[in-house]
Amino acid sequence: MNRSTFRIAAAPAALLLTLTLAACGAANEGGATDGGGDSTATDAAPEGESLSGSIAGAGSSAQAAAMEAWRAAFESANPDATVTYDPVGSSGGREQFLSGAVQFAGSDAYLDDEEVTAAVERCGDGELIQLPAYISPIAVAYNVEGIDDLQLSPETLARIFTQEITTWDDPAIAADNPDATLPSTPITPVNRSDGSGTTANFTDYLAAAAPDVWTYGEVDDWPVAGGTGGQGTSGVVAAVNQTDGAIGYADESQIGELPAVNVGVGGEFVGPSAEAAAAIIDASPRVEGRSQFDYAIEIDRQTQESGTYPIVLAAYTMACTAYDDPADAALTKAFLDYVISEEGQAVAQENAGSAPISDTFRGNAQAAIDAIVTE
Amino acid sequence: MSTTAQTPAQTSSKPVRRPGDRIFAGLSTASGILILTTLVGVAGFLLWQAWPAITADPSEVRGGQGLLYYIGPLVYGTLVAAVIALLIAFPLSIGIALFISHYAPRRLAQALGYIVDLLAAVPSVVFGLWGVSVIGPMMLGIQAWSVDNLAFLPFIGGPASPKSMLVTGTVLAIMILPIMTAVNREVFLQTPRLHEEASLALGATRWEMIQQAVIPFGRSGVISGAMLGLGRALGETMAVAIILSISARYTPIITSPANPGTIAADIALQFPEAPTGPPLATLVASGLVLFCVTLIVNMTARWIVSRRAEFSGAN
Numbered sequence: 001m002n003r004s005t006f007r008i009a010a011a012p013a014a015l016l017l018t019l020t021l022a023a024c025g026a027a028n029e030g031g032a033t034d035g036g037g038d039s040t041a042t043d044a045a046p047e048g049e050s051l052s053g054s055i056a057g058a059g060s061s062a063q064a065a066a067m068e069a070w071r072a073a074f075e076s077a078n079p080d081a082t083v084t085y086d087p088v089g090s091s092g093g094r095e096q097f098l099s100g101a102v103q104f105a106g107s108d109a110y111l112d113d114e115e116v117t118a119a120v121e122r123c124g125d126g127e128l129i130q131l132p133a134y135i136s137p138i139a140v141a142y143n144v145e146g147i148d149d150l151q152l153s154p155e156t157l158a159r160i161f162t163q164e165i166t167t168w169d170d171p172a173i174a175a176d177n178p179d180a181t182l183p184s185t186p187i188t189p190v191n192r193s194d195g196s197g198t199t200a201n202f203t204d205y206l207a208a209a210a211p212d213v214w215t216y217g218e219v220d221d222w223p224v225a226g227g228t229g230g231q232g233t234s235g236v237v238a239a240v241n242q243t244d245g246a247i248g249y250a251d252e253s254q255i256g257e258l259p260a261v262n263v264g265v266g267g268e269f270v271g272p273s274a275e276a277a278a279a280i281i282d283a284s285p286r287v288e289g290r291s292q293f294d295y296a297i298e299i300d301r302q303t304q305e306s307g308t309y310p311i312v313l314a315a316y317t318m319a320c321t322a323y324d325d326p327a328d329a330a331l332t333k334a335f336l337d338y339v340i341s342e343e344g345q346a347v348a349q350e351n352a353g354s355a356p357i358s359d360t361f362r363g364n365a366q367a368a369i370d371a372i373v374t375e
Numbered sequence: 376m377s378t379t380a381q382t383p384a385q386t387s388s389k390p391v392r393r394p395g396d397r398i399f400a401g402l403s404t405a406s407g408i409l410i411l412t413t414l415v416g417v418a419g420f421l422l423w424q425a426w427p428a429i430t431a432d433p434s435e436v437r438g439g440q441g442l443l444y445y446i447g448p449l450v451y452g453t454l455v456a457a458v459i460a461l462l463i464a465f466p467l468s469i470g471i472a473l474f475i476s477h478y479a480p481r482r483l484a485q486a487l488g489y490i491v492d493l494l495a496a497v498p499s500v501v502f503g504l505w506g507v508s509v510i511g512p513m514m515l516g517i518q519a520w521s522v523d524n525l526a527f528l529p530f531i532g533g534p535a536s537p538k539s540m541l542v543t544g545t546v547l548a549i550m551i552l553p554i555m556t557a558v559n560r561e562v563f564l565q566t567p568r569l570h571e572e573a574s575l576a577l578g579a580t581r582w583e584m585i586q587q588a589v590i591p592f593g594r595s596g597v598i599s600g601a602m603l604g605l606g607r608a609l610g611e612t613m614a615v616a617i618i619l620s621i622s623a624r625y626t627p628i629i630t631s632p633a634n635p636g637t638i639a640a641d642i643a644l645q646f647p648e649a650p651t652g653p654p655l656a657t658l659v660a661s662g663l664v665l666f667c668v669t670l671i672v673n674m675t676a677r678w679i680v681s682r683r684a685e686f687s688g689a690n
Contacts, residue, residue: 061647061648089647089648090648091650091651092651095651186534188534188536188632191622193616193619193620193621193622193636193644194616194644194645194647194648195644195645195647195648195649196648197648220648221645222622224622225622225623225624225633226622226623226632226633227620227622227632227633228536228538228620228622228632229538229619229620229621229622229632230538230620231616231617231644235507235617238507238508239537239538239620242511242512242537243536243537
């Protein structure tokens with residue numbers, strides 16, 4: 001009995017051993033080619049130096065999925081290099097970056113003037129780089145039986161979320177959707193119950209596009225009482241899915257099968273597509289009085305421009321053009337190169353559902369990254 | 376061997392102390408001191424971290440209108456959720472415990488005991504996910520019916536929500552059921568056999584026997600079990616954070632999506648994105664309040680138990 005069980009166990013164990021050894025062999029081979037493999041990585045590191053060492057970043061959790069994807073892809077292309085990203089939250093990331101604890105940071109908000117002063121000091125001989133490299137459209141998803149194409153002007157949207165409009169057959173909604181037959185289902189507005197950059201961007205949009213209706217300003221915590229609260233993006237999407245008549249805001253990539261509202265922009269209604277989200281970044285003005293590589297932008301929520309979608313979250317990547325250690329500089333440069341590259345943006349779109357940046361903006365960003373001194 | 380060892384012990388005035396005695400006494404004392412230090416340490420940490428909020432201008436703390444304004448509804452919500460959980464779990468746990476101790480056949484009783492204990496091993500995040508995707512939608516019908524027919528009750532009001540306080544309380548009840556049932560079962564099993572037999576001999580039925588002998592004997596144990604459950608319900612974080620829809624301050628209604636939050640859930644939800652300084656300290660201050668509330672609940676439980684220590688089966 002014992003012997004037979006041993007034999008049964010022995011076969012897979014032996015197989016496992018062989019596989020492990022084979023895997024080791026493969027790993028070694030991978031390691032061996034890396035010496036020469038640097039030639040492939042030279043796209044990122046111009047002088048043909050081997051990319052090694054490690055850099056650390058910290059910041060917003062909204063970017064965590066994208067950062068993770070960038071990090072993994074970058075490290076597999078440059079096996080001797082290590083990039084870490086700690087999603088401590090935007091303010092924590094900015095603090096760590098300004099104190100010099102990390103080489104780069106991710107943040108949902110750009111550095112304010114006071115922080116820019118600190119950044120000048122932190123970057124020493126170099127300059128601050130701030131790039132909105134992670135753009136994520138926020139969809140207004142809804143679940144109303146019999147309706148899968150809904151158009152809402154900013155005012156109507158704001159009145160729904162302030163709970164001024166309580167049923168789907170309200171005349172204001174009917175005015176935006178002349179051809180639809182609207183049910184008398186009560187509206188259940190769904191919001192985030194946790195503090196969130198998504199809420200901040202959505203309320204910023206409402207405050208800018210419908211200032212007469214939305215008087216709460218831009219806030220991290222949902223200010224209107226009486227709605228349904230969901231934890232995180234998934235909580236909001238689940239709550240909308242569960243309730244007939246529900247409407248909520250969430251990252252466009254996460255709403256699944258739910259239809260999204262076409263929001264009124266100028267004379268037309270625009271849905272949350274990657275192109276429309278990237279377009280609003282190009283259409284928005286830069287914050288005034290910033291240095292040349294500081295691409296802090298003031299998203300133009302009131303834009304009337306055709307084909308733009310104004311409810312987006314633009315998260316920034318921050319770095320310096322000079323570092324005390326040239327190795328840090330080279331690695332940061334190579335990593336940011338990858339982040340803004342078409343490939344990097346595609347990886348983020350696939351893994352985090354972000355919208356790829358436009359070619360126009362990539363040109364600007366490339367100029368900033370090229371300014372990083374690696375000597 | 377034992378006789379040779381005993382002789383010197385009897386002659387000398389001091390009892391024998393072997394190294395093992397000393398080591399064990401030292402270890403137990405150290406453990407006792409460690410738990411006290413931990414408690415004091417936690418309280419100290421909370422007070423230290425909450426201090427910026429306590430001393431800050433009311434406009435600087437979270438909510439912008441002072442500590443009481445922010446923490447008050449949270450304390451209320453915490454208590455409401457815990458009380459609902461207790462109201463549901465209290466009779467249920469007594470029923471299950473009595474079934475296991477006095478009604479079920481031995482084998483079934485043992486199996487059931489294990490299953491109830493197993494319930495305690497389910498992580499709270501799993502209860503949360505289960506609550507939000509199964510229990511909530513399931514209870515939507517009952518709640519909608521209550522809103523239509525029982526709206527005259529002060530705590531029923533629409534629109535019915537799968538993320539209401541009632542749903543949260545129900546899931547919490549299931550979560551505190553194991554600890555309460557375990558305590559009750561142990562207490563009921565310790566009812567002196569003689570009491571039970573005397574009662575039966577006087578012609579009492581089984582129900583009357585339980586009423587006369589088992590319940591009075593176990594009362595303080597049942598209460599301390601309930602307090603343990605209440606303590607867990609007060610501090611439950613993940614399940615509440617996932618299920619409860621938080622968007623109101625004080626409200627008596629428990630069936631709508633407008634509910635006050637609970638302290639633990641609020642900390643879990645707001646901590647990751649809270650700005651440092653007084654807003655973050657406000658969250659820690661609410662934690663301090665929860666710490667005090669839990670302490671009071673536990674001390675009350677100890678007091679009730681000690682008041683009738685001679686009957687308690689829990690000690």
